[in-house]
Amino acid sequence: MRIIFYNLKIFFILFFIFIILNIVLLINVWAISDKEMESKSEYELYNIAAEYFQSKNDQEAFKVVKYLLENKNPRNKQALYILIEILIRNINNFPQYKRKDIYYQIIEKSNWITDNIDYYDYKAYYYKGWAFYNLGDLATAERNFKRALENYDNYLPALYYLSKIYLDRNDLENAQKTIEKILNIEPYNIDFRKLYFELLIKQNKLDDALSYFNSYLKNLNDEKIFYLISLVYYNKSEFKNALDYIDKALNFNNNNSDYLKLKVKILFKIKDYKKTEEIINNYFKDTNDEEIKNIYNNIQAIKAQRIYIIFVVLLGLLVVGIAGYFISRSYKENMYKKYLQAQKSSYIEKVSKKAENLEILVGFAYDFLSKFLETTKIAIYIVDSKRDNALYKYINKISRDLDSIEIIYVYTKYSSWLAEGANKPFSIYQVQEDQIMYEYFGGKNIINFKKEGVRVIIPAVSRGILQALVLIGALKDEEELFKVIKDKKELLSDIIEEFANDVMSTRFKEAAILDELTRLYNRRYMLQKLEEEISKANQSKSKLSFILCDIDNFKKFNDTYGHQVGDEVLRVVAKVFKEASRADFDIPFRYGGEEIGLILPNTDSEKAFEVAERIRNLVSSKRFEGVPTIITISIGLSTYPDHGLDPETLIKEADEALYYSKKTGKNKTTIAGVKVLLNESESDKIDDKKLTSFANDGGSKDKKDKELSKEFKLPSFCYSYEDFISYYNNLKTNISNIKLVSIKTDIDNYEKILYDLHFNLLLTESITAKLIDNNEVEIKLLLVDRSENEVQDLISGIENRFKVKIS
Numbered sequence: 001m002r003i004i005f006y007n008l009k010i011f012f013i014l015f016f017i018f019i020i021l022n023i024v025l026l027i028n029v030w031a032i033s034d035k036e037m038e039s040k041s042e043y044e045l046y047n048i049a050a051e052y053f054q055s056k057n058d059q060e061a062f063k064v065v066k067y068l069l070e071n072k073n074p075r076n077k078q079a080l081y082i083l084i085e086i087l088i089r090n091i092n093n094f095p096q097y098k099r100k101d102i103y104y105q106i107i108e109k110s111n112w113i114t115d116n117i118d119y120y121d122y123k124a125y126y127y128k129g130w131a132f133y134n135l136g137d138l139a140t141a142e143r144n145f146k147r148a149l150e151n152y153d154n155y156l157p158a159l160y161y162l163s164k165i166y167l168d169r170n171d172l173e174n175a176q177k178t179i180e181k182i183l184n185i186e187p188y189n190i191d192f193r194k195l196y197f198e199l200l201i202k203q204n205k206l207d208d209a210l211s212y213f214n215s216y217l218k219n220l221n222d223e224k225i226f227y228l229i230s231l232v233y234y235n236k237s238e239f240k241n242a243l244d245y246i247d248k249a250l251n252f253n254n255n256n257s258d259y260l261k262l263k264v265k266i267l268f269k270i271k272d273y274k275k276t277e278e279i280i281n282n283y284f285k286d287t288n289d290e291e292i293k294n295i296y297n298n299i300q301a302i303k304a305q306r307i308y309i310i311f312v313v314l315l316g317l318l319v320v321g322i323a324g325y326f327i328s329r330s331y332k333e334n335m336y337k338k339y340l341q342a343q344k345s346s347y348i349e350k351v352s353k354k355a356e357n358l359e360i361l362v363g364f365a366y367d368f369l370s371k372f373l374e375t376t377k378i379a380i381y382i383v384d385s386k387r388d389n390a391l392y393k394y395i396n397k398i399s400r401d402l403d404s405i406e407i408i409y410v411y412t413k414y415s416s417w418l419a420e421g422a423n424k425p426f427s428i429y430q431v432q433e434d435q436i437m438y439e440y441f442g443g444k445n446i447i448n449f450k451k452e453g454v455r456v457i458i459p460a461v462s463r464g465i466l467q468a469l470v471l472i473g474a475l476k477d478e479e480e481l482f483k484v485i486k487d488k489k490e491l492l493s494d495i496i497e498e499f500a501n502d503v504m505s506t507r508f509k510e511a512a513i514l515d516e517l518t519r520l521y522n523r524r525y526m527l528q529k530l531e532e533e534i535s536k537a538n539q540s541k542s543k544l545s546f547i548l549c550d551i552d553n554f555k556k557f558n559d560t561y562g563h564q565v566g567d568e569v570l571r572v573v574a575k576v577f578k579e580a581s582r583a584d585f586d587i588p589f590r591y592g593g594e595e596i597g598l599i600l601p602n603t604d605s606e607k608a609f610e611v612a613e614r615i616r617n618l619v620s621s622k623r624f625e626g627v628p629t630i631i632t633i634s635i636g637l638s639t640y641p642d643h644g645l646d647p648e649t650l651i652k653e654a655d656e657a658l659y660y661s662k663k664t665g666k667n668k669t670t671i672a673g674v675k676v677l678l679n680e681s682e683s684d685k686i687d688d689k690k691l692t693s694f695a696n697d698g699g700s701k702d703k704k705d706k707e708l709s710k711e712f713k714l715p716s717f718c719y720s721y722e723d724f725i726s727y728y729n730n731l732k733t734n735i736s737n738i739k740l741v742s743i744k745t746d747i748d749n750y751e752k753i754l755y756d757l758h759f760n761l762l763l764t765e766s767i768t769a770k771l772i773d774n775n776e777v778e779i780k781l782l783l784v785d786r787s788e789n790e791v792q793d794l795i796s797g798i799e800n801r802f803k804v805k806i807s
Contacts, residue, residue: 031060034067042072049082058086077117084109084127091134103131116540119602122151126158138165139363143583154185156192163195167202169367171376175199193217197228206236223252227259234262239270257283264295273299290342297335347495357514358382361506362394365499369470370397372495374484377453377473381408382503383466388412391469392571398473402452406571408469414440415466422461423496425472425485428454455481458492462500470496515590517567518574526589526599530647533587533601537640544601544640545608548654549573549615549633551594552666557629569631570594576618580611597654605639605671612637612669620667632667634658643672712747712771721780724768728782739791742807743779743798750777753802757781 037045045068052061065079065086073079084106094102106127113124129144142165148158159182166175179199182192193216200209209232217225230245246263253259260283267276277299284292312319347368362380370376377398381391391408417436428450431437438446441457449457449471456472474481485492513525521529530546537544551557551573558566570590577588577598587599598615600608612635619633636657638644643653653672661670714720732738745753750769757767757779769779783791795806 032064037064037067037071042068042076045072046076046079049079053082053086058090062086075117077113077121080109080113080117081123088127088130100135103135106131115602120151122148122155122158125151126155126161129158129161133161133165138168139367141165154181156182156186159185160192160195163199167195167198170202170371170374172199172203173376175202190217190220190222194222194224194228197225201228201231201235204235206232210236223249223256223259226252227256227262230262230266234266234269237269239266242266243270255283260284261289261292264292268295268299273302288342294335347498357510358394358503358506358519361499361502365502366395366397368495369472372488373472373481373492375472375475375481377475379454379471379473381469381471383468388466398454398471399452402448402454402471405448407568408445409442410445411440411442418459418461418466419464421459422464423458423493423500425456425458425489425492427456427482431457456485458496460496460500460503462497462504465504467500467503470499518570518590518596520574520577520596521587521589523589523591526587526591526597527647529587530599530650533599534640534645534647534650537601540602542602543604543642544599545603545605545637546597546599546639546650546654547608547612547615547635547637548591548595548597548651548658549612549635550658550662551596552632552634552662554594557631570596572622573619573631573633576615576622580615580618603639605637605642608637608639609669609671616667616669634661634666635669636661636672637669638672712777713751714769721768721770724780737786739783739786741781741783741795743781743802743804744772744807745777745779745802745804747771747775747777749802749804750779753779753804756802757798 032048040048045064049061049064049068052058052064061082065082068076068079069083087102087106091099091102110124110127110131113121118124125144125148129141129148132138132141132144142162145158145162145165148155149162152158159178163175163178163182166172166178176199179192179195182189183196186192193212197209197212197217200206200212210229213225213229213232217229226245226249230242230249233239233242233245243263243266246259246266249259250256250263260279264276264279264284267273267279276295280292280296280299284296287293362382366378366380369378379396379398379402380394382394384390384392389410389412391410393406393408396402396405414436417434417440421437426437428446431441432446432450441449453473454471455474455478458470458472459466460468460470472481472485513521515522533544536542551569554566554569557569573596574588574590577596581588581598581600585601589597589599591597598611600611603611616633616635620630622631636654636659638650638653638657640650644650657670657672661668728738728740743753754767754769767779767781769777772778783794786794798804799806
């Protein structure tokens, strides 16, 4: 009895605990009222929303998080995450016509995070990328996924969708890199393995794909896997296995158009025309898919042929044969005309209508041509608007070595062939054998093209004027490329002509806002945008920085090496500014002459200084053929509202900071706030404690004072000895042709020699000096990319000129 009583007692205790737990659970999931939410803190509301979200009670989670954002804190980033995740999780519950609005809501909320909370938030960029991907805007989706990865390079969701974009675009090289990176991080995830499986299929590695399936995916009951393995067997011409697996996929989703299309192709291959036609009539009756249309038309043709066979038996083989020939020919011609018209219309929709500037136009044209010609190895060079013999690279996916060729020069006196060859594809071998074309491109260009994999050249001509060159390489077999070009030659010429017309019309659009030489925004447009960005910064209570640079010794450089090289330097510096700016956010511009700048919205002085220093270092790392001198820039920057509240003041403050950088040695960055030196004598009167400059002149004043005695003073354009040695050691690892020259002189003459070397001989790569003893100074000088003869001539000249010892 005691044992029974004891067991009953335990049973009632456990039952009571169970009842209490259920009551607590009911209280937790019970709908919360507005009155209850009013009494809760922001932190409590977020936790309640998170609990609802985790328990998949999205309706209550949405209500709580919406209340939190509207009434407590609209800048709660974590709450915004929950709101976006709810929309994503429930996207399939919305009718098709409403989903587009949901995608734009996600984009709007993600933009709000980056504009008002955290510009570098990787999740916000991922959400934008996800929305644009589902809207079908793959280019914008790609940019946002890459922005997410800039801030968190191992973020798997962004890597996953980026690899899907590469696969959709047939950019298999980047797809492979991205998917391999994903699998290195998470090797056992099924979705990631499916991506790799799809990649193998796209690469036509069918045996590898089949082996991978048998090793890792065979036991999965997954519709996408069944579809992909069916595709493998289809491409291997094993149609029975292909049909078995596509039927398994359709058991999951019998309305999926991709699955049904593959089944149509399989049934057509095994000549089951009745079932093929039945599926087309049930699911693809009004389709625009050219492949399905062709299969359907072929079935109709086959059915018609059977009727013709009976007719042939009755009327004779000869009559039927002739009739069949003319019918078939007419049918093919009509179908081909429709195909041509559809492809041309597709180009206009996907490229012409979306082009806002030449960069965007070339990007869209590349995407279209790579799919149309079934190769990603394409390069596009655009003719300079002022020099018809110079073409500048806008995109190059053929080879790394060819990508380094920024400009191609042609010989226009041999351009007579363009009249008949306009917009037509020519093989590299045709160009090589034709004397006029060969001379037009120059032998060196053709040799380089052929060596780097160019197999087809197409001149894009509009109104008799060359606008661009399209270079095409083969992914694998050049014969396959030539066959594709031959089959699509007529349509390809029409599309290239459209592209040439687009280039010409886009130039007119750009003329109002872009500088022709550098392709940066011009001064007028910059002033307009600066005023707009200041207004935005004022409304959002955020910072805005303005960077202005000037190329050091540019006039003397132009006089020494010529204006053509000077123009190339301006283009390269402009390109550095473009690459350093945030796409669709920062505004790079040419202020005038050799002055180039950058507007940085939502950026304080410290971050702007980091950007300016990165630009300055990148510029000094560039090399130019036939130019031994290192190119350097001086930079000044100002920030709204710290240094001014209007465009005129910000520009003036940045210009004064730039002047200070130039006056105190060049090749440095200065933040507005310094007093500009009006003459050399004032330099000794500056109190360093009063300067708010971040000037990076290779070492602080205190450091130099410790190095040097009172009698020895290092000019401001020189590196400190320690920074010079550090710079030299870093340079040695990247540049093979570098010489270190040591000059010993007495203390009375060293300063004259330093100024003479720097300003008269333009030996500006790098220079320093240090006191060896009370009367002797050692000057060290770097000579970069100089020939042995040039080095010896310089050393002899310096020895004879200054009567010094050189080692």
